Amino acid sequence: MLIPYKVDNPSKGIPQITLGLIIANILVYAATTTNFLVINDEALLKWAYLSGQPSLISLFTHLFLHINIFHFVGNMYFLWLFSRSVEGRLGPTAFLLIYFIAGIAGGLVQGIFIRTFAAEQGIPILGASGAIMGVMGAYLYMFPWSRVHVFYWFFLPGTFEVMAFWVIGSYFLLDVIGGLISGLAKASKGVGNLAHLFGLITGFLFCKAIRAKRDTEALSNVKATLSNPADFSEMSYWNLLTVLGAEPDNIEALKTLMDRAGGEAKKESLDRAMRSAGPDLIQKAPALVADYLTSKNGDMEIYQPKHILKLASIMKAEGRHEDALRLYEMLVQCFPNSEDAEMVFFRMAQIQWDQFKDATAALSSLYKMQSHFPNSSLSSTAQTLRRDIQKSSKNQK
Template sequence: MFFLLPYRVKNPWKQFPYATVSIIGLNVLVYLFTTQYLLVINESVLNNYGCSPGATPVYTLFTSMFLHADIMHLAGNMLFLWVFGPPVEDRLGPWLYLLVYFAAGSVGTFAHAMLGASLSAKPVPVIGASGCISGVLGAYWYMYSWSKVCVAYLVWLFIVYVRAGIWEVEAAYIIGLFFLMDVLQGMLGRMAADSGGVANFAHVGGLIAGALFCLALGVKRDTEYVSEAKAMQSDIKDLSMMPLHALLTMLEEDPCNPEILRAMVRPAASLNQLDVLKKAVAAAGAELIDRDPKFVAYYLLDLRGDPRIYQSFHLLRLAGELERLGSPEQAIAIYKMIVSMYPGSADCEAALFRMAQCYWRYWRDAVSAKNCLRDLASQFPNGTMTPYGRMLWNEISAQSQH
């Protein structure tokens, strides 16, 4: 005999799983109001809101997904949802995740109605989120087949042999094992007639549905190398301590991830492979300016990155973001870069004016500000920013005399 309990996946998620947490909270709340002394479900609730094959109203297809027979039924389901749900939600997004969750649960209930009822001696009303959560498992199996899953196990043979430990295994194998166990138990008719029974074919149908929904939606699948890199990230925590090849693999999933790009600086510098970092930053494109302008400034100014990967208006936007974030020195350095690289352009004109504003606004440096305004007037005598430059010149002159 054996017992398996997955308790962790080495697959870090980026966004907080609001949908998963909401589902868990709602299931717990329903359990509090539908059980006797928080131990077992009320028989009246089971009869009125559980979904019996071919014998209950349509709405029970939905209500049954939030009912649980006892505290162990609830705890087991919610643990599986918490372990496997967040990475699935992270990739699908909350709304599509909820759609897959409830659609898979509905398919699981129909599978039980068609197969479970005919193979068991007594039909079992379907209650619990197992079909929905099996759909999440199916989606996880499809998207993250090579992801590492940590499983606590207990093996025993009467009292002669007992062994417990932790097993780290790929998701494809552990989820596949659960799938086969449900198929075998369902075929053997191990479903009781009371609320303690297990609707194995609801699990089977939900899992298959979750995987097929993701296939139909064309959801991205992680390669074995990406899964290995994520497992390493999960163990190490500090991305900068990861090897360069693992970070490059992680970039395949999110080429514009500033955390990974920042982490690449250390290993790339130690291996004298900054060209690899420069190629990665170039591949990230201008979106990186919006996601992490300070890193882009660090890359351009400290690492001497090639500014030609950006157009002039990208650099102008970068300088504006740096001002907003309280880094006027870096903003001025970017403005100077625009002036030297794109002389005579409209963005050069804007850069000269903004640079004058920076000198005056942050340091009251009238000399530097006026030098910028002189360049503005000489290079763009009829420019759109020239009138504003004269106004700023007059303001500086008036306040400098006091």
């Protein structure tokens, strides 16, 4: 007995479509079975895809029917095991297209086989197996080097790891053999081998047609490391770059790379990584971007003035006033003609006075604002702040 039980290919977020499909299958199974064990005859004849009396609606509904509890549990198990990574890579729309196109294609081919070769006609076709094999075909295309953990029981139990292409390829081979045996025996009942085969082929070709991204062996090895509770600090420099090549916004990997960016070459790698992550990283990890710009002399060309202004505001709100002040200073240095510079000078003066009581620096910022923007809309507010600073300074003397 061989049962895959884990894939070293962690997915991002909650696989909502996968969960939705499993819930839908549970509800349909509960409604169409007797005591949650075996499908009832009425549902079988009404909603299964009958090879002798095919209909368009049954091509869809047969994907949610299962003959018994073992058929149902097995399919849902494999759906959960492989679909999370596929949904995470392709997104909900493409994932659903693969699922239903593969399932319908598998049902059609199985029905044609029964009508053409089988000795017994009118056999119902049911189950999500063709659709799930389509998901596995997509997995094979995108993650061929992904490690799969397999449980075995031959006299004694144990586990081993193997590449995904060996696992899925073995199922493909078993279905080829099963299909040949069914064809030679003109059998129509039992496992729908052709539905499995054409479902898998459909999923694989769909991903090839849309040019879905494929993981390299090196990236799969890194993901295998990430799938276990491991510290990024233990990962090699080149593996970090491999992770960031596939996941530019991986915050933990970026933090680790930043900690190691001591030499000039590594600083260039950090700049490239931050450039790939882009300004959207400000919303996800503002402290990381602030540290990159202020402590690592980061590449300001990655960001526009509005991005720096937003980041500085976040730092100020979080109480990191020194970082906020440094970001404002960098903004006016790099973008002196920006329309935001007027507001930046004023905010600099506020922080310099309110947080650090540095009257000289605050008055200097207000003077720069007035000289650069003589008709500033903030003139009256700036005058009030200037008077408060001068008054407080005199009282202290």
